[in-house]
Amino acid sequence: MSNELIDFVLVSVALLGIGIYGLSVKRNAIRMLFAVEIIINAANLNLVAFGRFLPHSGGQTLALFSIAIAAAEVAVGLSLIIVAYRMYQNIDVADFRSLKG
C-alpha cells in the first residue's frame, strides 16, 4: 500500500476547512447543509483511514453507523428548510427570525 495515513488525514483537514468556510460565510440554508455534509464526510474519511492503518474493524463499523445517521439528519434538515421556505418564502437564514431574541 503506497498511500500513507498522513495523506488521507490532510485531505480530511482540507475538507473540514472548506466546510467551516461554507458554514461561516454562506447564508443560504441549502448551502449550509452542503457544508455540514462535507464536514461529516471528512469525519468518515478519518474514521476509515485510521481503521485501515491500525488495522481494526471498528473504524469501518463506526463509519457505517455515521453514514446512516447522516442520512436521517439530512432528511430532517431538508424538511425543516422546506417548512421555513413555506413560512418566509426565502431560504436566507438571516430572514428566519421568529426565534431571534
Added chain:
Amino acid sequence: MADAVFLALSVITIGSAIAALELRSLIYGSIALMGTLGGIAGFFLLLDSPFVAMFQLAVYVGSIAVLILFTVMLVKRELIFKKIEDKRRKFVGIALMLVFMVALGSVIMNSGIKTITTDEPAVDFRDIGADFLTYYWPALILMALILTGSVTGALILARREDVENEQRTD
C-alpha cells in the same frame, strides 16, 4: 508517498467541494456535491474498505444527493441563482479557513502519525458483518428506530396543512 490515483481523487474531491459551495446555481452546486461524495467513496476503495464505499455510493450519492436535488427544485427560480452572502464575512471566512488548515495541518505534520504505515492485510468485510450481528446488535436496532423516527418526522414536518382537497384550484 501518495500515488497518482490518490492525487486525482483528492483534486476531484476538494475541487468539487469548493465548487459545491461557490457555484452560482444551486442545481450545479448539488451536482458538484455528488462529485465530492463520490470522491470520498473512491478514497474508501483506496483504503481497502469496499463495503463502506458501496454503502457511501448507495446512501450518499444515491439518496441524499437526489433528495437535495429535489428540494432545490421546490425553491423559486430566482432564489436558486442568487448568491446570498456577505462580502465582508467572505474574507473573514477565507482567513478562518486558512488559519484553521495551517494550524491543524502543522499540528498533524509534527505529530507521530506521519510515520505510520502498515503492511498488515485489510479488515475483511465479513468481519464487519459478524460484528454488526453480534457485538453491535443493540446499536443496529437503535439505528433502525432512529431512521424510522426521523423519516416519519420529516414527512410530518413537510406535510401541508393548508391544502383542503386534492384538486388544485388555481
